[in-house]
Amino acid sequence: MRLLIIVMLAVSLLTSAAAAQPDNVFRQAHDVGKGARSSLDPISQGRVLQITEKIMNRLARPGMDGLPQPDLATEWYTNKDGTVWTVKLREGVLFHDGSPFVAADVVYTFNRTLDPATNSPAQSLLRMFSGIEALDDLTVQFTLESTFADLPLLLMDPRLRIIPAGTGDEIAQTGIGTGPFMVEKFDPDGITHLVANPNYWEGAPYIERIEIIGVPDSQARLQAFLAGQLDMERGILPLLRRALTQSDRYIIQDIPTGNWSGFVFRTDTAPFTDPRVRKAIRLAVDREELLKLALDGGGTVSCDTPVAPDDQYRANMECPQDIEAARELLIEAGYPNGIGIDLHVSTIDQAWSALAVAFQQQVLPAGIYVNIVKSSADGYWTEIWKNKDSFATSWSARPADQVLNEAYHSSASGNESYYRDPNFELMLLAARKELNFEDRRKLYIRAQEHLADTSGTLIPFHRTQLVGLSKRVRDIDPVRSDVIRWHLVKLVDPDT
Numbered sequence: 001m002r003l004l005i006i007v008m009l010a011v012s013l014l015t016s017a018a019a020a021q022p023d024n025v026f027r028q029a030h031d032v033g034k035g036a037r038s039s040l041d042p043i044s045q046g047r048v049l050q051i052t053e054k055i056m057n058r059l060a061r062p063g064m065d066g067l068p069q070p071d072l073a074t075e076w077y078t079n080k081d082g083t084v085w086t087v088k089l090r091e092g093v094l095f096h097d098g099s100p101f102v103a104a105d106v107v108y109t110f111n112r113t114l115d116p117a118t119n120s121p122a123q124s125l126l127r128m129f130s131g132i133e134a135l136d137d138l139t140v141q142f143t144l145e146s147t148f149a150d151l152p153l154l155l156m157d158p159r160l161r162i163i164p165a166g167t168g169d170e171i172a173q174t175g176i177g178t179g180p181f182m183v184e185k186f187d188p189d190g191i192t193h194l195v196a197n198p199n200y201w202e203g204a205p206y207i208e209r210i211e212i213i214g215v216p217d218s219q220a221r222l223q224a225f226l227a228g229q230l231d232m233e234r235g236i237l238p239l240l241r242r243a244l245t246q247s248d249r250y251i252i253q254d255i256p257t258g259n260w261s262g263f264v265f266r267t268d269t270a271p272f273t274d275p276r277v278r279k280a281i282r283l284a285v286d287r288e289e290l291l292k293l294a295l296d297g298g299g300t301v302s303c304d305t306p307v308a309p310d311d312q313y314r315a316n317m318e319c320p321q322d323i324e325a326a327r328e329l330l331i332e333a334g335y336p337n338g339i340g341i342d343l344h345v346s347t348i349d350q351a352w353s354a355l356a357v358a359f360q361q362q363v364l365p366a367g368i369y370v371n372i373v374k375s376s377a378d379g380y381w382t383e384i385w386k387n388k389d390s391f392a393t394s395w396s397a398r399p400a401d402q403v404l405n406e407a408y409h410s411s412a413s414g415n416e417s418y419y420r421d422p423n424f425e426l427m428l429l430a431a432r433k434e435l436n437f438e439d440r441r442k443l444y445i446r447a448q449e450h451l452a453d454t455s456g457t458l459i460p461f462h463r464t465q466l467v468g469l470s471k472r473v474r475d476i477d478p479v480r481s482d483v484i485r486w487h488l489v490k491l492v493d494p495d496t
Contacts, residue, residue, distance in 0.1 A: 024208040024491055026473075027231045029215040029224060030188075031348050033381045038188035040175030041168075042161040043113050043120035045413070049158065049396075050212050051192055053482045055096070056161035056177030059087060059106065060152055062483045066310065068152035072101065072162055072178065076155075082147040082435055087155075089138045093201045095164050096182040103134035108165035110142075118168075122159040124405045124412035128432065147433045149440065153399040158482045180205045180487035189214045205487040206475075216377040218350045231473050231491070234481060236466035237350050238296030244468060251469040253478045256300070258308020258397025259463045261351055263343060263359065267456040268418040269389045271339050275454050280329040282452075284366040285359060286321040287460040294355040298464040304455060305448040306395060306403045309462050313400035313441055315448035326366035338367025344391040345372060346380040352392045355460075386416050393457070397480060400444050404428055408455065417456030424450050470494070 030050040032038060037046030042056055060076075063069035076087045093101035110132050113120050131143035142151065154160075162178065163171050175183040178201070181194040194210040215221045218235060225233035228249070236244065236252065244250045265272040265281065272278055287301045300309040303319035330338060343359075345352040353374070360370040375384050384391050393416060398406065405428060406412050410420040424447060431443035451457075469476065471494035477484045 023493070026207050026210045026489065026491060027213065027229065028210065029213045029221045029230055029233070031218070031221070031377065032188055032214040032216045033348060034188075035379050035382050037382060039172035040183065040186060041172040042159050042163070043118060043122050044172065045119075045121055046172075047159065048188060048192075048212070049482070051175065051183070051186075051194070052161060052177075053158065053179075053484070054181040054194060054210060054486050055175050055179040055183060056163065057179055058156060058158070058161055059089075060155040062156050062479075064477070064479065064483075068156055072106075073155065076152055078149075078151070082149045082151075083144045085142040085144070085151050086135075087140045087142065089140065090201065091138055093178050094199050095178055096176045096197060097164070099164055101162070101178055102137040103140045104137075104165045105162055106140045107132050107134050108168075109160070109162045112163075112168050113160065119413060120159070121406060121412070121414045122157060124409050124414070125154055125157060125160075125402055127405075127411070146429075147435060149435050149437075150399070150401055150432075154402060157398070157402060158396075181210055187214070200487055202485075202487055206490040207486075216348070218347050218377070222350070225468055225470075228470065231470045232476075233468045234465060235350060236468045238298040238466060241296075241466060249471055251471060251473065253467040253469065253476075254298075255465045255467060255478055255480060256310065257463055257465050257480055258306075258311065258403075259395065259465060259480070260302065260306060260459050260461065261294075261349060261355065261392065261394045261463065262304075262457055262459040263356075263390060264393050264417050265341075265390050265456045265458070266388075266418050267420070271333070271335060272389070272456055274333045276329045276333040277335070277339065278456055279453060280326040280333070280366065281363065281368060282319065282458055283322045283326040283329070284363040284368055285458065285460060286362055287319060289362065290355060290358050291461040293358040294351045295461070295463060298466065299461040300464075301461050302459045304452045304457060304459045306398075306407055306457075306459055307400045307444075307448060308397050311400050313444035315445040315452075317449065317452055319452065321362070323366045326363075326368070330367055335367070338369060340369045340371065341390050342371050342373050342388070344375050344384050344388045346375045346377050346384070346392065348377045348380050349392065349394050351463075352394075356392065359458075396482075401428070401432065404444070404447060404451075407457070408451065419454075419456055421450070421454060424454075 034046035039046045042052045057072045059073040060068040061071040073087045078085045128144045130145045133141045180200045182197050184193040184195045192212040196205040198204045224230045303317035307314045345356045356372045406414040408419045427447040434440040472491050474490040476489045
């Protein structure tokens with residue numbers, strides 16, 4: 001009943017927004033996944049990505065090829081052993097409050113991220129930082145405790161968006177950044193209003209306003225898009241592709257991504273404390289079939305590595321289904337009669353339910369009995385995620401070093417499976433220190449192979465994302481959301 005009320009309220013919000021807005025307003029929804037913790041603070045666990053990506057910049061951003069490109073930084077270089085990095089900053093950039101962007105803002109942003117009091121998920125990425133110094137107003141120097149050859153990849157992280165120095169206490173509500181849009185009103189449960197930044201350093205946006213509307217339920221978001229109340233929906237199910245492409249009301253983009261969905265089994269909770277049980281679970285699944293049933297084949301099979309298929313450090317592994325081997329491992333672990341799992345899912349992600357049902361059927365012959373528990377979309381990330389023994393999860397793409405550290409390092413707040421493995425962490429540390437690319441690649445591959453044997457996360461595939469757009473949207477890059485150049489997007493009359 002609670003979810004029905006939420007959906008009805010969401011539809012009401014969308015209908016009123018659509019009725020009241022002028023033609024040059026772009027409408028998008030978000031899932032209110034963090035509930036009361038939702039904020040505009042880019043380093044917080046409650047950040048609303050659909051907003052922060054439009055109002056703040058990073059030092060570097062992914063180019064169309066996925067490699068680091070200048071954003072607020074114009075160039076970077078390192079000393080011969082990769083322990084000191086110098087970053088040159090863009091001149092003439094203004095924050096939304098009119099203050100100039102300078103090196104002190106970068107120093108503040110990174111030091112704030114490192115501060116244990118912020119409890120930011122991004123802290124695990126910056127562990128090797130020993131000093132951040134402004135050499136002048138347009139030059140920042142990062143000193144590292146050890147060699148790290150891939151620092152520019154780290155600077156692209158969507159959470160490392162620069163905020164004005166000293167604004168940490170209020171940034172969660174103000175959202176002041178240097179991006180193409182500015183916050184007029186922040187309301188995560190209702191409608192957040194953004195307005196174009198006329199002083200944006202890359203040029204004023206073509207769109208005058210953006211409305212980001214809180215809609216927790218995936219079905220409600222889809223229905224709102226189909227009804228013409230949203231201009232974009234980034235969670236279109238593959239089964240809808242044919243119907244949408246045959247209509248003249250929609251545009252569909254196919255975007256190969258490193259985004260992944262899967263199931264987490266907490267390694268600090270029996271029976272998943274035993275690596276043989278975790279191995280048995282992954283041996284019992286047919287990943288090709290899971291991909292077909294959940295996404296109609298729209299993705300790339302993964303052998304439990306979170307590293308994207310197109311990442312330079314991706315490990316190419318084979319992981320065929322083996323029911324007999326799974327049974328034998330459970331017997332060895334002391335479970336001759338099998339194990340029972342309460343697996344929590346939600347309607348936040350439309351693919352989770354189909355994935356859970358297919359998983360339930362596949363692992364049954366191995367003696368793994370899955371009870372699917374459907375949880376409310378409202379509060380899933382605060383009440384279910386990391387709190388239950390087994391649950392569904394979804395991650396967006398990150399470079400290899402970042403996702404391996406953030407999702408599996410014992411000190412990382414994003415370590416949802418409570419995975420602790422000193423050998424794995426030594427592999428990551430060695431990879432960061434290695435300056436030779438091929439040797440560094442071998443270390444990252446070895447770390448992924450280790451995860452495939454021992455982790456508590458089942459990652460059956462990486463998604464090909466289907467993005468639905470209304471016919472009036474033009475010039476939106478066919479890339480993942482945080483790479484889109486939002487100032488270039490246009491809205492037109494679809495009948496002209």
